[in-house]
Amino acid sequence: MKSIILIIISATLVLAACQDSRKLTPAPETIFDDQGLHVITSFHNARTHTISVLYGNDDALAHAREERAAHTSGEATPGEATPGVVFKLVTWDLKQNPLWFGSNINGGLRSVETVTVSTGGSGPAIDYAIRHSRQKRDENAATSKAERISFIFAQQASVFP
Amino acid sequence: MSSSARIQFPTTAPNPTFEKKQTAMKTLKHHTFRNIAAVLAGIFFTSFVVLQVNSPEIENPPVTSEFHGPEEVTRILKRSCYDCHSNETNLRWYDKVAPFSYKVAADVEEARKRFNFSEWDSIPKGEQEGKLWYIVNMIEAGRMPLPEYTATHPSAKVTPAELTVLKNYVTSISQKHYATGDTAKIVDKPKVANVPTSVIGIRYFDDYKNWKVISTTGRPDNGTSRIIYGNDIAVKALEENDILPWPDGAVIVKVVWNSQAPDADGNVKPGNFNNVQMMVRDAKKFAGTEGWGFARFGGLDLKPYGKTTAFATSCINCHQLAKGTGFVFDIPTKPAQR
Numbered sequence: 472m473k474s475i476i477l478i479i480i481s482a483t484l485v486l487a488a489c490q491d492s493r494k495l496t497p498a499p500e501t502i503f504d505d506q507g508l509h510v511i512t513s514f515h516n517a518r519t520h521t522i523s524v525l526y527g528n529d530d531a532l533a534h535a536r537e538e539r540a541a542h543t544s545g546e547a548t549p550g551e552a553t554p555g556v557v558f559k560l561v562t563w564d565l566k567q568n569p570l571w572f573g574s575n576i577n578g579g580l581r582s583v584e585t586v587t588v589s590t591g592g593s594g595p596a597i598d599y600a601i602r603h604s605r606q607k608r609d610e611n612a613a614t615s616k617a618e619r620i621s622f623i624f625a626q627q628a629s630v631f632p
Numbered sequence: 633m634s635s636s637a638r639i640q641f642p643t644t645a646p647n648p649t650f651e652k653k654q655t656a657m658k659t660l661k662h663h664t665f666r667n668i669a670a671v672l673a674g675i676f677f678t679s680f681v682v683l684q685v686n687s688p689e690i691e692n693p694p695v696t697s698e699f700h701g702p703e704e705v706t707r708i709l710k711r712s713c714y715d716c717h718s719n720e721t722n723l724r725w726y727d728k729v730a731p732f733s734y735k736v737a738a739d740v741e742e743a744r745k746r747f748n749f750s751e752w753d754s755i756p757k758g759e760q761e762g763k764l765w766y767i768v769n770m771i772e773a774g775r776m777p778l779p780e781y782t783a784t785h786p787s788a789k790v791t792p793a794e795l796t797v798l799k800n801y802v803t804s805i806s807q808k809h810y811a812t813g814d815t816a817k818i819v820d821k822p823k824v825a826n827v828p829t830s831v832i833g834i835r836y837f838d839d840y841k842n843w844k845v846i847s848t849t850g851r852p853d854n855g856t857s858r859i860i861y862g863n864d865i866a867v868k869a870l871e872e873n874d875i876l877p878w879p880d881g882a883v884i885v886k887v888v889w890n891s892q893a894p895d896a897d898g899n900v901k902p903g904n905f906n907n908v909q910m911m912v913r914d915a916k917k918f919a920g921t922e923g924w925g926f927a928r929f930g931g932l933d934l935k936p937y938g939k940t941t942a943f944a945t946s947c948i949n950c951h952q953l954a955k956g957t958g959f960v961f962d963i964p965t966k967p968a969q970r
Contacts, residue, residue: 493956495957495967496873497875500964502846502964509841512901513902515848522850539820570953570957572853573806573854576962632905
């Protein structure tokens with residue numbers, strides 16, 4: 472009896488709590504195709520309003536693990552940039568999650584930076600390239616290039632279970 | 633109250649008028665209708681009276697450990713939430729009239745079970761902050777106070793300005809709490825020997841490390857950073873906008889780290905591993921939780937969360953806020969075209 476009453480009452484009270492800002496549709500175009508690279512680490516930045524995931528191949532992951540070991544133990548020294556290493560740093564806009572105040576989530580794709588190490592004439596040669604997804608320009612300013620390479624090489628692998 | 637106040641109505645007794653005029657079809661019809669109308673009116677009246685008599689009473693148990701916050705915050709919560717989520721329920725006369733009183737009593741009972749501002753310390757200290765964010769988000773989503781309640785109690789509505797007060801309050805608490813970030817030395821223990829299984833029947837697995845990242849999040853609300861992976865079925869569902877509902881077999885895995893304090897350039901990097909959470913789609917098997925199986929494994933020893941399968945109910949209760957995206961919060965989205 473009680474439950475029937477509840478059902479009837481609930482059914483008659485039509486609640487229209489529709490909020491348009493919560494009407495969303497998937498944006499799969501922001502999903503990065505890693506082509507088999509590993510996730511190495513991630514970070515976000517409230518000043519630049521960006522969020523990034525660093526990907527890499529086996530050699531890159533090994534390097535980032537050594538970086539972490541060097542930091543936590545203070546003993547081991549991180550390995551050299553060995554030929555074969557490939558890093559890809561993917562950066563998205565950072566936006567508030569429309570479904571949860573308090574969480575920030577990636578928005579549209581901003582850039583993909585690629586660092587590759589190959590065998591050069593006198594030791595390993597490091598190549599850096601950046602692809603912007605919106606502004607149609609290829610940035611290659613020498614100063615920022617060196618900075619970005621050392622930034623990427625300094626990243627420590629996140630601990631996974 | 634006693635049931636002697638019930639009014640007896642002879643719904644099954646033979647009707648003499650009916651028997652006498654059996655031959656006249658027209659009259660018969662006419663009378664039948666009148667009788668049915670009378671019977672129905674009687675049933676309604678009786679039910680109404682019975683309902684009043686049996687109408688539930690709401691008691692106010694003592695206030696044991698009241699929520700304390702800034703005055704401007706407690707004022708909003710008292711006015712808008714305390715009728716249900718406290719032991720200081722103050723109902724209007726129309727809340728006590730059946731049949732409404734039944735719904736009101738059920739709501740108060742359920743609301744107090746979920747959390748009670750009069751017994752705030754019954755929520756573990758560590759979870760109180762999370763509950764406050766939950767509160768803010770339920771208001772923002774228009775789910776609280778219950779819309780059917782604000783329909784009859786319009787003054788209980790939380791205004792946008794008041795919501796801002798509450799948002800600033802929770803933000804300031806968490807900013808203070810997580811200002812230093814995770815400063816502990818980062819631990820990387822060897823892998824667990826036995827693969828743990830959640831009571832819900834979901835076993836931990838490593839496959840997700842080869843899946844696509846569908847999103848990544850930073851949460852100032854609880855000082856964590858996350859990466860969210862989707863299996864092929866989940867990614868395809870996103871690509872084809874086929875998430876209402878998500879197809880069976882879709883799996884979403886979220887890996888959570890404690891955030892470090894921002895570095896000199898403002899980068900917030902992950903510190904220690906915190907937990908991994910899974911959502912496995914099987915509409916039949918997990919029908920009780922909207923078709924999603926939930927599992928959570930905490931710490932590097934991957935301790936399964938939840939002693940009984942009931943824990944998953946608390947997961948889906950909150951994930952109801954993401955109903956419009958098939959109960960999943962962390963997918964890449966854009967505003968829907970209208």
